[in-house]
Amino acid sequence: xxxxxxxxxxxxxxxxxxxxxxLGGELAKYGRNVLLVYGGGSVKKNGIYxxxxxxxxxxxxxxxxxxxxxxxxxxxxxxxGCERARAAKADFILAVGGGSVCDYAKAVxxxxxxxxxxxxxxxxxxxEPDCEIIPVGCVLTMVGxxxxxxxxxxxxNAKEKMKVGHVFGEKVFPKFAVLDPEYTFTLPxxxxxxxxxxxxxxxxxxxxxxxxxNTSDYISEGLLRxxxxxxxxxAKDPYDYEARSNIMWTATWALNTLVAMGKSTDWxxxxxxxxxxxxxxxxxxxxxxxxxxxxxxxILDYGVSKFxxxxxxxxxxxxxxKSDQEIAKEGLxxxxxxxxxxxxxxxxxxxxxxxxxxxxxxxSTLVMQGGYKVLNRADILAVLKASL
Amino acid sequence: xxxxxxxxxxxxxxxxxxxxxxLGGELAKYGRNVLLVYGGGSVKKNGIYxxxxxxxxxxxxxxxxxxxxxxxxxxxxxxxGCERARAAKADFILAVGGGSVCDYAKAVxxxxxxxxxxxxxxxxxxxEPDCEIIPVGCVLTMVGxxxxxxxxxxxxNAKEKMKVGHVFGEKVFPKFAVLDPEYTFTLPxxxxxxxxxxxxxxxxxxxxxxxxxNTSDYISEGLLRxxxxxxxxxAKDPYDYEARSNIMWTATWALNTLVAMGKSTDWxxxxxxxxxxxxxxxxxxxxxxxxxxxxxxxILDYGVSKFxxxxxxxxxxxxxxKSDQEIAKEGLxxxxxxxxxxxxxxxxxxxxxxxxxxxxxxxSTLVMQGGYKVLNRADILAVLKASL
Numbered sequence: 001x002x003x004x005x006x007x008x009x010x011x012x013x014x015x016x017x018x019x020x021x022x023l024g025g026e027l028a029k030y031g032r033n034v035l036l037v038y039g040g041g042s043v044k045k046n047g048i049y050x051x052x053x054x055x056x057x058x059x060x061x062x063x064x065x066x067x068x069x070x071x072x073x074x075x076x077x078x079x080x081g082c083e084r085a086r087a088a089k090a091d092f093i094l095a096v097g098g099g100s101v102c103d104y105a106k107a108v109x110x111x112x113x114x115x116x117x118x119x120x121x122x123x124x125x126x127x128e129p130d131c132e133i134i135p136v137g138c139v140l141t142m143v144g145x146x147x148x149x150x151x152x153x154x155x156x157n158a159k160e161k162m163k164v165g166h167v168f169g170e171k172v173f174p175k176f177a178v179l180d181p182e183y184t185f186t187l188p189x190x191x192x193x194x195x196x197x198x199x200x201x202x203x204x205x206x207x208x209x210x211x212x213x214n215t216s217d218y219i220s221e222g223l224l225r226x227x228x229x230x231x232x233x234x235a236k237d238p239y240d241y242e243a244r245s246n247i248m249w250t251a252t253w254a255l256n257t258l259v260a261m262g263k264s265t266d267w268x269x270x271x272x273x274x275x276x277x278x279x280x281x282x283x284x285x286x287x288x289x290x291x292x293x294x295x296x297x298x299i300l301d302y303g304v305s306k307f308x309x310x311x312x313x314x315x316x317x318x319x320x321x322k323s324d325q326e327i328a329k330e331g332l333x334x335x336x337x338x339x340x341x342x343x344x345x346x347x348x349x350x351x352x353x354x355x356x357x358x359x360x361x362x363x364s365t366l367v368m369q370g371g372y373k374v375l376n377r378a379d380i381l382a383v384l385k386a387s388l
Numbered sequence: 389x390x391x392x393x394x395x396x397x398x399x400x401x402x403x404x405x406x407x408x409x410x411l412g413g414e415l416a417k418y419g420r421n422v423l424l425v426y427g428g429g430s431v432k433k434n435g436i437y438x439x440x441x442x443x444x445x446x447x448x449x450x451x452x453x454x455x456x457x458x459x460x461x462x463x464x465x466x467x468x469g470c471e472r473a474r475a476a477k478a479d480f481i482l483a484v485g486g487g488s489v490c491d492y493a494k495a496v497x498x499x500x501x502x503x504x505x506x507x508x509x510x511x512x513x514x515x516e517p518d519c520e521i522i523p524v525g526c527v528l529t530m531v532g533x534x535x536x537x538x539x540x541x542x543x544x545n546a547k548e549k550m551k552v553g554h555v556f557g558e559k560v561f562p563k564f565a566v567l568d569p570e571y572t573f574t575l576p577x578x579x580x581x582x583x584x585x586x587x588x589x590x591x592x593x594x595x596x597x598x599x600x601x602n603t604s605d606y607i608s609e610g611l612l613r614x615x616x617x618x619x620x621x622x623a624k625d626p627y628d629y630e631a632r633s634n635i636m637w638t639a640t641w642a643l644n645t646l647v648a649m650g651k652s653t654d655w656x657x658x659x660x661x662x663x664x665x666x667x668x669x670x671x672x673x674x675x676x677x678x679x680x681x682x683x684x685x686x687i688l689d690y691g692v693s694k695f696x697x698x699x700x701x702x703x704x705x706x707x708x709x710k711s712d713q714e715i716a717k718e719g720l721x722x723x724x725x726x727x728x729x730x731x732x733x734x735x736x737x738x739x740x741x742x743x744x745x746x747x748x749x750x751x752s753t754l755v756m757q758g759g760y761k762v763l764n765r766a767d768i769l770a771v772l773k774a775s776l
Contacts, residue, residue: 002569002633004404009397015650016392181390215614215634219641222610225701226603245390246603249650253607262403262637313613 099145487533
């Protein structure tokens, strides 16, 4: 059943080849001082940084740089970014990069003028910002997180080994995002595949919850089928524009709030993956891949009918002559084979996790309430062990 | 392939039981003078009018009424509405009704301060507004058109027997819409079913075009499957909240631009249906139903692979041991049976169309370029005859 909800997603998206041509027109709507946020420097190698700088200069902007945003942006980096934004009197933050860079930009946008410690306010107490919010725009260079069209901002507190996401309201959503599928062509294969699984996991976290009949789940099934097909094409040829553009668009809709409307959601796979990430700094999508199969097999008995539906509607499993559980299990097996063929990391051991680390990882795994089984500490440890 | 596009849909939606509770908060953002637009008076019978008036009064608004909007809003009514809006110095237009009322409200919003004749500017030359636009909000009481979250406004020129739609840009989109599925419970069965087919037709018009692999088509398949299922439930029990809420939400996403992104579209069924509507004033959804099967069977040979995909992915046709054309035809047969079971109008004769009217209807049918076959006048006449 569709529960009550409010939907609003005002982010403007410019999608396609040379979508960057729209950047100048959008920047004209904001003030002169622009904080330019980017990551480890790949944007300087592939020419995107130069293209953006040229547009910023042509738009008459004063540019303040904030590079070096790491794959899992840390709280220390956030503090640094806030200082830079204040020193620059930033009127606008332009994020050029992947989800981490976009997340970080949004975190700075709500923290630079925050009167309190942003970790305490946003990531411990989960409050909404009541200070001035610096508007953000994104030029996306890596696909997966959906950060370009949502209010999410995940920050890692390295000292406390906590990786926590806050989904802010529509005021924090990027004002615009530039989505050029060709910008993702040069991404290393490992990152492309990790991003693809991040997308899939976003959809599944919202799909595997509840037992109602909900339009959102039908949309999710469509997105999943598109993703599965395009991922197979892109794995063979990363320069296939059709496949990469479909993956980019699916990523946006996988996590821009649409497929969660009116339904409960899970997110336990992300809690497990984020705990692994906080202890290893492993690539986000791979942490999700490594724990998924163990988790879904662990909870299958508590949500058989949904796993059965997933098998039939998404993986095309024929239900003839099989029990619901057999159908459900066959769906997960097909998913596992697809993951292996893509080259995803299927075991935590490959990410540097050792058996002695598991209790600590389990301890920093948040427990969600919307899945088919609410895990206890022993359950979490069992899932992590089965993933090792 | 996903072609280049810009996506922006800023409409804020309040969905669910008692969603009207959000109306006061939204109205507070706009000026005092509100033009209240509604239709033939059903909102006065079911209590929605009284509820809205109470909220408007509590918000301190001065209300100017503009009732009597007909199912196919006419140009003459539009001229009248523009005069009322100017006389009221309307700061805001609140539409309470179905798609016709919302469409009409948007047409008034861009026409009241238009320096030229709005028919010529918007419906003959298809220009964008360059005058002041009066903001619009919607309280939806009938489901189908998607008008609550798009820039569309269809107006009928009765004198010229032309029913023409203009899809305006994001500035004309409603600022907000109140979507309470229970508001649709009292709708007569005929209107409910016509609305359901209008939704289906919106999706199919965008789906049956192009031969690329496009995420939008996968989303469409999800929406179609949800709609087909919920329609069957609602036809048995119109008070099934789950089914009615899913239908309402599917209607919004069927025509808020999403499933057209990056792909070509057709819309020939709507051109045929609108020509019928201009000559008969028949219910929109029923005009679409009456011409659809003849049209799709006429063009099937030109788009067999898409009709085959439709049969398998939407209607669950087993492809084993059948030719593509057989599979495609079986899909259309299943669709036809579903339509008949719902009680849709399957023949133009039932809508008051007679054989001698067909040449005139054919003459006022616009020819679209995006379908699997671009129709000529003889084709149009053939489709209309087969629909009679």
